[in-house]
Amino acid sequence: MCEKITNNKEYFRDAWSIYEQVTALNYMEHQDIYEIVHQYIVKNYREPFSFLELGCGDARYSAKALLATAISNYTGVDLSLGGLNLAPKNLKNINCIVELKQQEMSDFLESCNSSFDLILISFALHHLSSKQKQVFLQQCWNCLNSKGTLLLIDVFCRNQETLPEYLARYCGHIQTQWQQIPSQSISKIVGHISTSDYPESESTLRHWAQEIGFNQVKLIYDGKHDVHKAFALIKNS
Numbered sequence: 001m002c003e004k005i006t007n008n009k010e011y012f013r014d015a016w017s018i019y020e021q022v023t024a025l026n027y028m029e030h031q032d033i034y035e036i037v038h039q040y041i042v043k044n045y046r047e048p049f050s051f052l053e054l055g056c057g058d059a060r061y062s063a064k065a066l067l068a069t070a071i072s073n074y075t076g077v078d079l080s081l082g083g084l085n086l087a088p089k090n091l092k093n094i095n096c097i098v099e100l101k102q103q104e105m106s107d108f109l110e111s112c113n114s115s116f117d118l119i120l121i122s123f124a125l126h127h128l129s130s131k132q133k134q135v136f137l138q139q140c141w142n143c144l145n146s147k148g149t150l151l152l153i154d155v156f157c158r159n160q161e162t163l164p165e166y167l168a169r170y171c172g173h174i175q176t177q178w179q180q181i182p183s184q185s186i187s188k189i190v191g192h193i194s195t196s197d198y199p200e201s202e203s204t205l206r207h208w209a210q211e212i213g214f215n216q217v218k219l220i221y222d223g224k225h226d227v228h229k230a231f232a233l234i235k236n237s
């Protein structure tokens, strides 16, 4: 396991409660994004489907998006127990088989013998290097059924925006707009983002997805602050 991943494991174990405050205040637009995810699933997956969530954390928002869908089985994978320990409670109302694993997500995909109709990764890919992200997208493609979809929610930089420009823009937004988060917590969040976030642009994602063989890349949520976005990467349409 690389050093970057080990650092993230420690960060998320200590910081889960700060993250809960941020998402409860909708600062990362979870409520809006997951409403769209719910609608996407209901519209496109009417038959029983298998669902894999990578970096699932406590599955609080995915569980809501999966209510009243045709899901037949849910698999959740996360490195850290900080969120994962809370996932069974959040998933209890989903009427399907639930399996949770504490594992690094690329290792899980590499050794996985199953395939899935839907894979979700939400706010967990941006910690990887560009090379690791491309390998990860290929691994997801390999683990999707023929009509499968990868739902990718994350932070994105603008086309041509450098990492320092992106960090100044996003951290500046957090420092001025996340006003209900205590300043000590803001410092921790900004410190973490400044050393661990490596967002890609939409055009880079589209280029990689096309190279791997995804048939279509749909932007399904375009956030209010030009950072939080959700895409559906469709294997076969």
Ligand SMILES: C[S@@+](CC[C@H](N)C(=O)[O-])C[C@H]1O[C@@H](n2cnc3c(N)ncnc32)[C@H](O)[C@@H]1O
Residues within 6 Å of the ligand: 005, 008, 009, 012, 019, 023, 054, 055, 056, 057, 058, 059, 061, 077, 078, 079, 080, 083, 103, 104, 105, 106, 121, 122, 123, 124, 127
């Ligand atoms: C920002 S939280 C997002 C949680 C949830 N998916 C959401 O959208 O609210 C990132 C989660 O991804 C997990 N994570 C980060 N890198 C990971 C990796 N390489 N393998 C597995 N889990 C990872 C963290 O432990 C954490 O629970």
